[in-house]
Amino acid sequence: MIRQLPKAELHLHLEGTLEPETILKLADRNRIRLPYADVDDLASRYDFNDLQSFLDLYYANIATLQTPEDFAEMTSAYLARAVVAGVRHAEVFLDPQAHTSRGVPLEVVLDGVGSVLAASQRRFGVSTGLIVSILRDHSAESAMSTLDAVLASGVAVLGIGLDSAEVGHPPSKFVDVFAKARAEGLHTVAHAGEEGPPSYVWEALDLLKVERIDHGIRSLEDDELVRRLADEQIPLTVCPLSNVRLRVVPDISQHPLPTMLERGLLVTVNSDDPAYFGGYVDDSYEALGLPAETLHTLAANSIRASFLSDAQKSALL
Ligand code: ES4
Numbered sequence: 458m459i460r461q462l463p464k465a466e467l468h469l470h471l472e473g474t475l476e477p478e479t480i481l482k483l484a485d486r487n488r489i490r491l492p493y494a495d496v497d498d499l500a501s502r503y504d505f506n507d508l509q510s511f512l513d514l515y516y517a518n519i520a521t522l523q524t525p526e527d528f529a530e531m532t533s534a535y536l537a538r539a540v541v542a543g544v545r546h547a548e549v550f551l552d553p554q555a556h557t558s559r560g561v562p563l564e565v566v567l568d569g570v571g572s573v574l575a576a577s578q579r580r581f582g583v584s585t586g587l588i589v590s591i592l593r594d595h596s597a598e599s600a601m602s603t604l605d606a607v608l609a610s611g612v613a614v615l616g617i618g619l620d621s622a623e624v625g626h627p628p629s630k631f632v633d634v635f636a637k638a639r640a641e642g643l644h645t646v647a648h649a650g651e652e653g654p655p656s657y658v659w660e661a662l663d664l665l666k667v668e669r670i671d672h673g674i675r676s677l678e679d680d681e682l683v684r685r686l687a688d689e690q691i692p693l694t695v696c697p698l699s700n701v702r703l704r705v706v707p708d709i710s711q712h713p714l715p716t717m718l719e720r721g722l723l724v725t726v727n728s729d730d731p732a733y734f735g736g737y738v739d740d741s742y743e744a745l746g747l748p749a750e751t752l753h754t755l756a757a758n759s760i761r762a763s764f765l766s767d768a769q770k771s772a773l774l
């Protein structure tokens with residue numbers, strides 16, 4: 458039933474779709490040395506204490522991506538799996554700085570990902586948009602030069618996002634970058650309130666003027682913030698399996714998503730880094746154990762919260 462519901466995926470890191478088998482295959486092909494004996498050894502390390510312990514493994518594994526074909530294969534494999542999950546539209550994150558900072562040219566990254574996204578409607582029946590995410594634990598200068606280079610590349614970009622290690626890197630650090638992105642016509646989103654406090658959500662809204670909040674679950678600690686998010690129907694891209702695996706929530710039965718819906722928030726369900734957190738977006742809906750009617754609401758919310766036009770949304774609802 459869940460797989461039949463037309464849905465949009467709005468919070469997915471392409472690099473977080475690299476399965477352990479793929480990582481080892483790429484390492485072999487590109488002659489990259491990884492400190493894992495075999496696939497079971499690698500998979501056994503997917504036991505995280507917090508966001509940083511996950512990010513350390515995520516960035517280490519990304520080093521296996523070298524050529525445009527590597528980036529293209531990663532993107533195709535995700536879209537093939539997304540179709541099975543009933544995803545009809547995907548707005549996907551990519552972290553250019555995670556590649557350029559280790560010497561992979563931006564064109565390699567964008568050519569590989571961009572060519573597959575451009576063909577996605579035809580090949581997979583999934584419309585797509587690319588959200589270039591800024592690594593918040595890198596400098597504001599690096600963020601600005603990344604934005605400039607992406608804009609100059611000519612690749613189709615839907616929006617700008619903000620991700621990586623949250624605490625200590627508040628949205629205020631990137632006011633100029635987001636102002637420029639908005640002036641260039643990009644949509645804007647930011648991870649906020651995942652591990653960081655509600656004040657980071659306020660900053661993302663008031664200083665970066667983002668249109669959606671990624672995660673945002675700590676917003677529940679601030680009643681005034683919940684009222685603002687509900688009044689303005691600002692979408693929250695919640696990732697239940699991620700929250701459990703990164704120990705933001707003790708277990709899935711205690712996930713606050715039902716409370717968020719009760720409080721009038723425009724909540725969507727997403728997979729974040731499916732290869733790391735135990736499932737794709739269909740698995741994420743399933744794990745919540747909610748009634749069919751609520752699952753319908755969540756799927757419809759995902760389409761409403763997307764950056765599609767009203768006509769495109771109507772065609773999917
Ligand atoms: C991420 Cl779960 C999460 N949070 C922040 N940044 C990320 N990058 C990839 N996955």
Ligand code: ZN
Pocket residue numbers: 468470620648671729
């Ligand atoms: Zn994320």
